[in-house]
């Protein structure tokens with residue numbers, strides 16, 4: 001039986017299991033770096049399949065390894081890493097489904113329950129088709145995507161070595177795309193979601209005597225205005241950047257000029273060049289305006305995830321496997337990037353990588369809520385698409 005037919009034959013049974021996994025995990029959501037129950041469920045499924053793994057990586061992370069048995073003599077067997085995230089969000093789920101969250105205030109509102117279950121389905125198929133590929137598949141279940149990110153500490157612990165990983169793939173459910181379809185975009189896909197904090201130190205006093213003070217509130221207004229101009233006047237319109245000042249804190253009463261004002265914001269871009277430009281210029285603008293008004297300022301810029309850049313060649317290969325599996329009509333090429341962040345970006349910095357958007361929308365079923373929303377849900381049949389395409393790609397890539 002050829003690879004494609006083998007996947008088709010196993011797909012129905014594997015998809016039923018994946019739905020079962022998803023409902024179990026969905027009803028027991030856990031916050032970032034606390035995915036203990038989820039991780040032990042994943043380990044139990046891997047144990048049941050006799051797939052070897054290392055667990056407790058970077059906390060709750062798991063790396064399972066499936067070695068192919070075909071082409072043993074190949075000079076350079078390849079290793080493909082497939083990654084899923086496991087964490088949920090601090091949101092109270094609004095749902096009347098029987099498998100809704102039992103953990104009040106915590107919810108799988110980003111579909112990571114589906115990602116984990118899809119990867120377990122892929123484990124099942126690859127494990128049963130070891131005679132159909134050479135090299136090695138590494139299946140990575142990572143913690144903490146929604147907060148500081150489990151990808152980097154897992155990479156730091158060595159999951160890209162022994163055997164050396166040649167390429168990495170991941171998927172994310174997308175409620176803007178109909179179930180049954182997926183979208184592949186080469187190049188920039190997610191932004192670097194960095195944080196900054198500016199503290200303006202002026203000199204406080206009576207609101208009636210501003211001439212005796214250095215008013216940090218007025219200075220902050222100028223800084224915020226200048227930061228908006230920074231994006232519109234200094235960033236090439238064909239590049240992308242967002243600066244949002246999300247909090248500003250200063251003052252206690254209408255007639256008092258405070259000593260300090262503190263503001264925090266997010267600065268996002270799709271390339272490393274724009275990223276380092278923003279990092280430098282936000283500080284220069286804030287310091288420059290403060291100097292103009294005889295104030296001082298503290299500036300902190302916290303780099304979170306890097307921009308996620310999909311490898312062009314690998315995107316092309318994945319597109320071919322996807323077309324073969326679900327038909328060209330169901331494979332969307334290109335489209336826009338998002339200014340949200342995604343810590344799979346750390347994989348894309350280290351190896352050729354692709355993250356694919358998997359449609360999970362179903363208007364007829366009323367499944368249209370955006371991710372991170374209390375009513376978010378998926379059309380579970382999307383998992384079959386994810387399992388089929390990624391299994392096909394793994395078998396194609398590992399030959």
Ligand SMILES: [Zn+2]
Pocket residue numbers: 109110146371372
């Ligand atoms: Zn999310």
Ligand SMILES: [Zn+2]
Pocket residue numbers: 110111112145172
């Ligand atoms: Zn997510």
